[in-house]
Each structure stands twice: as structure tokens, then as C-alpha cells.
Amino acid sequence: MGSLWARISVVGIVVVVAAGLITLYVANLVTEPPTVAAIPTAAHEAQLTLKTEAAVGTQGEEAPWVSYLIKDAEGRWIHSTIYKVPAHALVHVTVYQFDGDSGLRNPFLSQVQGTVGGTMLVDGKSMKTIPPEEASHTFAVPQIGLIVPLKGVPEEAENQCEEGPCSLKQAHETITFTIRTGKPGRYRWQCFVPCAAGFLAGFGGAMQTIGYMDGFLEVV
Numbered sequence: 720m721g722s723l724w725a726r727i728s729v730v731g732i733v734v735v736v737a738a739g740l741i742t743l744y745v746a747n748l749v750t751e752p753p754t755v756a757a758i759p760t761a762a763h764e765a766q767l768t769l770k771t772e773a774a775v776g777t778q779g780e781e782a783p784w785v786s787y788l789i790k791d792a793e794g795r796w797i798h799s800t801i802y803k804v805p806a807h808a809l810v811h812v813t814v815y816q817f818d819g820d821s822g823l824r825n826p827f828l829s830q831v832q833g834t835v836g837g838t839m840l841v842d843g844k845s846m847k848t849i850p851p852e853e854a855s856h857t858f859a860v861p862q863i864g865l866i867v868p869l870k871g872v873p874e875e876a877e878n879q880c881e882e883g884p885c886s887l888k889q890a891h892e893t894i895t896f897t898i899r900t901g902k903p904g905r906y907r908w909q910c911f912v913p914c915a916a917g918f919l920a921g922f923g924g925a926m927q928t929i930g931y932m933d934g935f936l937e938v939v
């Protein structure tokens with residue numbers, strides 16, 4: 720009899736632990752990072768300032784993965800990929816790119832598409848495309864035909880940022896472009912460069928997680 724009760728309690732403990740793990744997993748799927756708004760600069764115009772870092776969260780509880788961050792109105796860098804922007808407006812985007820290149824598998828995605836003028840500035844130089852192998856990330860919103868490939872920091876650059884928080888005194892590329900937003904809605908955006916180091920084919924982890932290499936544009 721004693722061993723039967725022992726077995727039942729072992730099964731009970733296993734069930735409770737499994738239920739706990741499933742709850743944690745689901746909670747993790749539905750918990751979103753905070754929504755951070757672009758900063759209004761004029762009527763129907765706003766500024767969205769982002770950066771990419773090779774390893775965010777190495778000091779905290781978050782996974783130390785490659786990620787995007789956004790600068791809020793107080794000048795703080797927030798670890799989020801959910802950005803609120805005005806509808807029917809010009810949104811000026813600046814990305815400080817601190818990560819090295821991983822390369823795009825599909826060269827089609829290394830052409831700028833969907834920005835005002837079909838171009839971007841890379842460190843002040845106007846460009847319509849970059850060599851696919853130099854891409855570190857993309858900022859792409861497939862639903863509105865936006866693709867901006869982000870050039871990686873060259874391997875030989877000095878003073879590279881291996882781990883966040885990265886400062887503008889460290890090696891980076893500055894990419895700017897402007898988009899014209901349309902009607903309100905929630906638009907998914909994502910990176911298309913297989914940049915998730917340590918995962919199968921570079922497409923796991925950060926590449927599949929909201930808050931890292933995927934997010935939403937809340938057009939309001």
C-alpha cells in the first residue's frame with residue numbers, strides 16, 4: 720500500500736510541475752513588451768529612434784539575445800519592439816546599428832523598398848541597396864511593402880560593442896529613412912537576416928520572439 724501512495728504522489732508532483740511549466744510557457748507567449756511611441760516632431764510627423772545590439776539582457780533576467788531597442792521621449796533605451804506611430808504621417812526612422820553582419824540568404828531583401836524616395840542614408844550616404852552579405856538585420860513590414868536592409872559593422876572596426884548597453888562612442892552604422900504611414904492598424908514587422916547566433920540556421924530564439932527581432936507597428 721505504502722508504495723502505491725508513493726507512486727501516486729510522484730505522479731501528482733510530476734503533473735503539478737508539468738502544469739507549472741506549461742503555464743510559464745504560455746504566459747511567455749502572450750506577454751508583450753511595452754508599447755513605446757515615436758516622438759512627434761511636427762503635425763503629421765514623428766521620429767522613431769532605434770538601435771540594434773548583439774547581446775541584450777546579459778546582466779538581467781532576459782535572454783542575452785540579439786535585439787532591437789527604442790529610445791523613448793525621456794531619452795531612455797527601452798527593450799521593446801512594439802512601436803506606436805501616427806497614421807497618415809511621415810515617420811523618420813533612425814537606426815543605430817551596433818551588430819556585425821550575418822548576411823541575407825535572399826538578395827532581393829537587400830534592396831530598399833517602400834521608403835520615401837526608395838532610398839536610405841547610411842552614415843549620411845544615400846543608398847538603394849547594400850551587398851547582401853553585409854546585412855546585419857532588416858527592418859521590414861511586409862504588409863506595407865517596406866524593406867530596409869541594415870548594414871553591419873565591419874569585422875575590422877575598432878571598439879566594437881559585444882554586449883549591451885552599447886554607446887554611440889562605440890563602432891556603429893547610422894541608418895536613416897522616412898516612411899509614410901497609411902491607415903490605422905497593427906502591422907507586424909520583422910528582421911529577415913538569420914541573425915540568431917547559436918540557433919539552428921540562425922532562425923530560432925531572437926528571430927521568433929516578439930521583443931527581439933520581431934514586433935509590431937501600432938499605427939494610430
Ligand SMILES: [Cu+2]
Nearest residue numbers: 856910914932
Ligand atoms: Cu536580425
